[in-house]
Amino acid sequence: xxxPIFPIMEGYDPxxxxxxxxxxxxxxxxxxxxxxxxxxxxxxxxxxHGGQTLKRLAERGGLCAAExxxxxxxQPYRSMPKTAAQFRLSALVARWTxxxxxxxxxxEFRHTDGF
Numbered sequence: 001x002x003x004p005i006f007p008i009m010e011g012y013d014p015x016x017x018x019x020x021x022x023x024x025x026x027x028x029x030x031x032x033x034x035x036x037x038x039x040x041x042x043x044x045x046x047x048x049h050g051g052q053t054l055k056r057l058a059e060r061g062g063l064c065a066a067e068x069x070x071x072x073x074x075q076p077y078r079s080m081p082k083t084a085a086q087f088r089l090s091a092l093v094a095r096w097t098x099x100x101x102x103x104x105x106x107x108e109f110r111h112t113d114g115f
Contacts (some may be wrong), residue, residue, distance in 0.1 A: 005032035006054065007062030008089070010082065017082070024083035028090040030065060037096045038072065045071045065089045 008030050010017035021029045045054050048070055057063060065085035070077040072092050
């Protein structure tokens with residue numbers, strides 16, 4: 001079973017979002033986050049979004065990239081261009097994914113080598 005995904009919204013026209021990302025030199029468009037990545041930031045999500053839980057925000061369609069960047073950075077929301085938010089969000093996802101892979105590799109090393 002796959003891990004739940006928290007949705008990232010990019011407006012009502014996904015083709016336009018893709019076009020804008022490409023025009024800005026983007027190669028990745030983040031459309032969802034691993035739930036385990038955003039869950040530790042629930043308090044910031046509630047603070048930024050009138051007490052709404054991550055579950056409720058997901059039910060309502062998720063967050064835009066700039067909102068997700070603010071939540072993941074434990075900061076109040078501030079407006080930023082869509083492409084800048086997507087670049088920042090993709091970097092946060094890459095860093096989190098690398099950390100998860102490193103933790104898994106270290107756990108496997110300890111398990112197989114008896115450390």
